[in-house]
Amino acid sequence: MNKRANVVIIGGGISGCAIAYNLAKKGVKDVIVIEKDYICSGSTGRCGAGVRMQWGTEMNCRLAKYSIEFFERANEELEYEYDIEFKQGGYLIVASTEKEETQFKKNLELQHSLGIPSKYLTPKEAKEIVKHMDESKIRCATFCPKDGHLNPFHATQAYANAAKRLGVEIMTYTTVTGIKVENGAVVGVETSKGFISTPMVVNAAGGYSKAIGDMAGVDIPLYPERHQILVTEPVAQMQGPMFMSFSLNIYCQQTPHGSFIMGRGDANEPKDFNINSSWSFLEEMAKTCCELLPPLRKLNIVRQWAGLYEITPDRQPIYCESSEVKGFFIACGFSGHGFMFAPVTGVVMSEIILGEPTSLPVEKLHKDRFLRGEEVYEPSVV
Ligand code: FAD
Numbered sequence: 532m533n534k535r536a537n538v539v540i541i542g543g544g545i546s547g548c549a550i551a552y553n554l555a556k557k558g559v560k561d562v563i564v565i566e567k568d569y570i571c572s573g574s575t576g577r578c579g580a581g582v583r584m585q586w587g588t589e590m591n592c593r594l595a596k597y598s599i600e601f602f603e604r605a606n607e608e609l610e611y612e613y614d615i616e617f618k619q620g621g622y623l624i625v626a627s628t629e630k631e632e633t634q635f636k637k638n639l640e641l642q643h644s645l646g647i648p649s650k651y652l653t654p655k656e657a658k659e660i661v662k663h664m665d666e667s668k669i670r671c672a673t674f675c676p677k678d679g680h681l682n683p684f685h686a687t688q689a690y691a692n693a694a695k696r697l698g699v700e701i702m703t704y705t706t707v708t709g710i711k712v713e714n715g716a717v718v719g720v721e722t723s724k725g726f727i728s729t730p731m732v733v734n735a736a737g738g739y740s741k742a743i744g745d746m747a748g749v750d751i752p753l754y755p756e757r758h759q760i761l762v763t764e765p766v767a768q769m770q771g772p773m774f775m776s777f778s779l780n781i782y783c784q785q786t787p788h789g790s791f792i793m794g795r796g797d798a799n800e801p802k803d804f805n806i807n808s809s810w811s812f813l814e815e816m817a818k819t820c821c822e823l824l825p826p827l828r829k830l831n832i833v834r835q836w837a838g839l840y841e842i843t844p845d846r847q848p849i850y851c852e853s854s855e856v857k858g859f860f861i862a863c864g865f866s867g868h869g870f871m872f873a874p875v876t877g878v879v880m881s882e883i884i885l886g887e888p889t890s891l892p893v894e895k896l897h898k899d900r901f902l903r904g905e906e907v908y909e910p911s912v913v
Pocket residue numbers: 541542543544545546547565566567568569570571572573574575576577578579580581582705706707708735736737738739758759760794837838839840862863865866867868869870871872
């Protein structure tokens with residue numbers, strides 16, 4: 532194979548597919564997405580697929596609000612033949628400490644100034660929303676009814692199908708093995724199926740983005756970290772919203788077919804590519820969750836899995852063209868919230884690639900912020 536493309540996108544997760552769709556929608560021809568396995572085989576197909584507007588920085592609130600408004604109309608815009616299953620049951624985020632409560636009050640003020648319909652709840656009011664919680668364990672909570680959950684496989688496939696209809700080629704089971712750079716600019720991509728000459732490459736390789744950067748001689752400050760999820764047997768509907776605690780590092784939701792899905796971060800995870808499941812996660816996850824939601828003790832766990840977070844020093848994404856290599860674009864480092872930002876990722880990356888002003892202010896997310904000491908810290912992450 533010897534091909535040429537205007538843009539090669541590395542990674543068939545939701546970011547790569549959303550970027551491909553937006554480029555094609557803007558009329559860009561000869562866009563190729565390269566995926567080493569199948570669509571959704573990376574973090575996207577392993578994620579909790581929760582989406583929330585309740586953030587603690589103006590930028591993240593705006594990015595998330597934009598994305599959620601897109602997901603509300605995605606079936607129509609992407610002309611998806613099935614359903615992305617977007618359920619807006621809300622997020623109930625609980626505070627256990629005084630420090631968290633103070634931060635939540637600041638978050639609410641910010642969110643309200645941006646038109647986000649979140650609200651403060653006393654423990655008693657929170658229990659009215661999640662009736663099986665032990666409200667004695669919390670100080671307060673916030674709730675936003677627009678937050679929710681969708682099916683990550685359908686959402687990504689919807690983007691991929693729409694991109695294909697607009698002429699994008701998606702090459703699965705094809706691995707990028709090298710990036711050819713001449714005179715400081717991208718000229719092509721080496722793959723397991725041959726060379727593709729192209730002036731533009733987009734690195735949307737999730738947990739593997741650092742290795743892709745290295746192929747182009749561009750250092751991307753991020754590392755992979757395992758995050759795990761467990762699933763229970765399905766039971767009758769008893770919990771509408773996502774239940775989340777930042778200080779306990781957990782989230783728990785009931786899916787439309789009745790299973791509970793829950794996950795947590797572990798501060799002691801090594802920085803590597805291990806995505807095996809562990810017994811210690813099962814124990815800790817079950818213990819922490821059942822203290823707050825006691826009736827879940829009765830449920831049987833049916834399976835568990837793991838995936839990679841791709842973590843940057845400030846746990847915020849990188850959206851930019853590299854300053855070192857012309858034509859090398861970066862869309863990675865989502866640090867656990869790349870699924871919900873995908874609609875924004877698709878739009879702003881297509882604008883950055885075409886040299887257009889971005890629809891949302893994302894210039895602070897340039898990779899060079901780490902060299903300048905201008906990290907963007909977000910107080911409300913799991
Ligand atoms: P990925 O989905 O990882 O896609 C990258 C693709 O690149 C992969 O398919 C990989 O196979 C491919 N690739 C890599 N190297 C090569 C190569 N050399 N050649 C070709 N292809 C290559 N986010 C949220 O917003 N909400 C959540 O509730 C949420 N929960 C999460 C729970 C868990 C357990 C995990 C692990 C993540 C969670 N996330 C969540 C984060 C979210 O999954 C990611 O931020 C998002 O899916 C990133 O999408 P992506 O397309 O950038 O990367």
